[in-house]
Amino acid sequence: MTPLRHLAPQILLALSALAALAVVPDWPHRHPGDPHFLAVIACALLYGLLLARPSAPWSEGSLNRRLGAAFLLLLPVIYVGAALRFSAPPAAMALELAGLAVWAGLAWGALRSGHVLALACALHALWDAGHFARAGYIHDWYVVACIAVDIGIGAYALLMVHRATAAGQAA
Incomplete structure (x- = not known):
């Protein structure tokens, strides 16, 4: 039997998925082309890939x-x-394009370091929080769901990198 502590990353990831899904107001297929709902589908795929391969x-x-x-x-x-x-508005678009440049740089760093991946997820949760009830083009439910996903993916990555390091694998 697998000790519960070995399942902690998967349990944490599953709980963050449930927390995120709890605030999604409708089924994504009813909103084709809405980026918020496309993100829900993309995250479901990511969670599935990560949970299906816990020893990868x-x-x-x-x-x-x-x-x-x-x-x-x-x-x-x-x-x-x-x-x-x-x-x-144009100023908001400029902010989002600047964010795209920042997260692209962090994504490049995450390819080299799992710790950068975890840190970038935590930073994105703060980015999300800054949009709550402030950006009319970002749905508030999405902000809450994205924070749950950011925390879940970041913590999962950190735990998995720590596990790999403890096992003597390069992470």
């Missing part, structure tokens, strides 16, 4: 590290897409 490596160049970097790159794309779709 987290070393530099691994699929998990590339998935994490892709996740970081997708985060600002959703914000830029929402700003375009919901006609954000």
Whole structure:
């Protein structure tokens, strides 16, 4: 039998998925083209890939590290897409494009370091929080869901990198 502490990363990831899904107001297929709902589908796929492969490596160049970097790159794309779709003011669009540059840099760093991936997820949760009830083009439910996902993916990555390091694997 697997000790509960060995399942902690998967349990944490599953709980963050449930927390995020709890605030999604409708089924994504009813909102084609809405970046918020496209993000829900993308995150469900990411969670499925991570949970289906709990013993997969987290070393530099691994699929998990590339998935994490892709996740970081997708985060600002959703914000830029929402700003375009919901006609954000030019200053807001400039902010989201600057965010895209920052998260692209962090995604590049995450390819090389699992700790950068975890830190970038935590930073994105703060970015999300700054949009709550302030950005008319970002739905508040999405902000809450994204914070849950950011914390879940970041903590999962940190735990998995720590596990790999403790096992003597490069992470």
